[in-house]
Amino acid sequence: MDTLKKFISYYKPYKNMFFMDMFCAFTLSAIDLVFPMIVRYMLNDVYTNKTRDQITMYVVYIGIGLLIMYIIRYFCQYYITSWGHIMGAKMEANMRSDIFNHLQKLSFSYYDNNNTGKLMSRIITDLFDISELAHHGPEDLFISILKIFGSFIILMNINVKITAILFFLTMFMLYSSYFYNKKMKYIFMKNRQKIANVNAQIQDSLSGIRVVKSFSNEEVENTKFKRGNMEFLETKETGYFIMGKFFSGNGFFQGILYLAVILVGGIFISIGEAKVSDLVIYILYINIFLNPIDKLVNFTEQFQRGITGFDRFLEIINTEPDIVDKPNAVELLNTKGKIEFKDVSFSYDNKNTVLSNLNIKIEAGKNIALVGPSGSGKTTFCSLIPRFYEIDYGTIKIDGKDIRDIKLKSLRDTIGIVQQDVYMFAGTIKDNIAYGKPGAYEEEIIEAAKKANAHEFIMGLEDGYDTFVGERGVKLSGGQKQRISIARAFLKNPPVLILDEATSALDNESEKYIQKSLEELAKNRTTIIIAHRLSTIKNADEILVLTEDGIKESGTHEQLLQDEGIYASLYKLQFEQVS
Structure with a gap:
């Protein structure tokens, strides 16, 4: 029920469209139900009890009435098909916006434990099925119930006994639908898990395509993909076997309904308890009766696809961010950059402590280098300052304020990070530099690039600042990407700067350019440098040697x-x- 309540809440902004859709569905169903009644009236009263002139007059009037009804039906069907789908698409867009915004709030620890490809599957594939349910679900259910009950009431007024037999057979049909419906729910959930695995495998393989090719491991990737693809195929096959039984069973029961009408109706006509015209009406109404049953059958499949997708959607939406602002969190203003670690301990997932009882004071404006063996926690140390992870114990302060008492955005706005593995967003060089200060003027972007010693190589490119960098900056060298990331940090102009092994992957020539840029960037701000090459930190105000013991x-x-x-x-x- 909680899932359904949450699902229904997405209709609220479009309630007028929804009610109009339901009104059109009601009108359309009413017209379909009325037609056989008109045929029965024509057969029983007009054609048998009226004169030729009266018959002509009735046919004209009824014909005009039917034409008006079907014109109305046309506009109702148009609204349902067009605006009904638009409503579903709008709800899908809202859900996609909600899930994307929520994913932005989740901390690094969530992404450490979840695959990007699987998250993409939930955002795209699952939400499409939810959109289809949002549009077709209520409409199909409403039309089906209206037509089934409307047909049943009308048929009861024609012949109670024949209708009772049809109702009894329909109960068997609905039980069969319910039985297979439960099986389909399970298999559809398995399908989603398997296709998410396939998406994850594709995303992983394509992102690392250069590594794949450099090791000539195309066959290894093909084998991994084939395994996941076959597992997905197997669950799909199982699902289709169940669907085959589901649909063929319902088709069988539909045939039995026609058979029952012909046999039972024939017997009742022979004993004078029914008219031939009633048998014709029954056959017409069975068509109206069976159509909504078909819709209900389709609805059960659609409902299972949509609701399992929505369950997976809610899994993410209901995941509470483990790092959030306190209700009374404050802005960090006029930051000097004094940083203090007091008795700080941290472990990933409460296992294997990385930092234990760490005590460090970094004065504002100082240039501090952090060195030590691999695994000593240098990068973790720097990730704790902007609260990418939450500490287990102790306190981290900036300018005397506990970082947990500072608004996250305000905290992170004061910290600039230049990493070894530079991420380039799809777009131009200008876009990537401007990421440091969204909305920056072109003059500011160029000035930042000049400070980062990047302007010269950028202007040497064919399109200059409008050069597209390719996926993850594949069209640029490592040194070029690094200088762009430094320009991004210059543009942000933060009072606290973290350099996480920013030159360790570069050749000597690139390092010279970038070292000058980093020295310029570090001026007049608190700087923490994680260095692999110790020759680059000789001029640091203080060097801290971090080990597993602090x-x-x-x-x-x-x-x-x-x-x-x-x-x-x-x-x-x-x-x-x-040497």
Whole structure:
């Protein structure tokens, strides 16, 4: 019931369209029900009890009346087919907007545990089926109920005994529908899970197509895809076997209804308890009676597809973000950039503690480097400052304010991040730089690119700032993408800057350009640098050596070399490798 209530709530903005759709459905059904009654009246009264002139007059009048009715029916059918579908499409758009907006609110931990391809399946495939249910479901159900009960009442007035036999057979038909309906619900849910797996496999394979080709692993990917595709096919086959029994069973019962009318009606005519005209009317009404039953059969399939899709939709919508603003959260204004970690502990999914009782103070405007062995928690440390993840214990403060007391948007607006793995959005170079400050003027974008030493190479491209970067920036080199990401950070101009191994994947020439850009970017702001190449952090105000046991060393480059500890060992190891 909760699912249905939530589903029905999406009709609220379009209630006028909905009620008009239902009114048209009512009018259309009423016209279909009236036609056999007119035929019966013509057979029993007009053609048998009227003169030739009267028959002509009645035929003309009834013909005009029927023409008007079918013109009305035309407009009702038009509204149902066009505006009814538009209503469903609008509801689908609202649901897609809701799910996309909600996905934006979920934290990194949700995406750590969910596949992008499966989420795409829920946003696209599931919502299409929900849209079809939103339009056709209430309309088909309303028309079906109206026609079935209307036909039943009219037939009861013609002959109670024949109608009772038809009703008894219909009960068997409905029970059969209910039985197979339960089976179809389960199989449709399995279908959705399997197609989501197929979508995930496609998305994963195509995103990593360059890795696939570099290892000549096309056959490996084909095998993985074939396995998932065959599993989906198997569930589809099972579903179609059930549907085959479902539809053929209903077709059989429909045939039995015709057979019952002919046999029972013939017997009643022979004993004088029914007229031949009544038998004709029964056959006409069985058509009207069976059509809504067919609609109900289709509705059950449609309902199962739509409602299972809506259940999966609600799974995401009902997932509460684990990182949200407090009711009394405040804006972070005039940020200086002083950062403090006090007794901070963090673990992923409450397993395997990454940081334990960490205590660090970073003064505003300082340039701090963070080094240490892989797995010591350097990137995690930086991800905690903008609250990408929630700490288990302790406190993180910016300018003396607990970050949990600051509005998320305000907090993240004050922090700029340049990562090793730069993400380029589909679009132009201008679009990607402007992502740092939506709505920025072109002059601001160009100025940011100049500061990032990117303007020269951009102007060397055929379309300059309007050059399309390709999917994930495939048309640009690693160094070019990195400079664009730095330009993006310049445009944002945050008081706190995090550089997460921003030069570790670059060649020496690209690193020189980018190192200059990063040094310019780091001026007059609190900067935290995660560095793999220790030669790039010699000028840091302070270097922190992070291990699994916390901060083990701190000091300037020269001080740490003199101490001959962990940092000195790492530096000598890299120096020997370079030599």
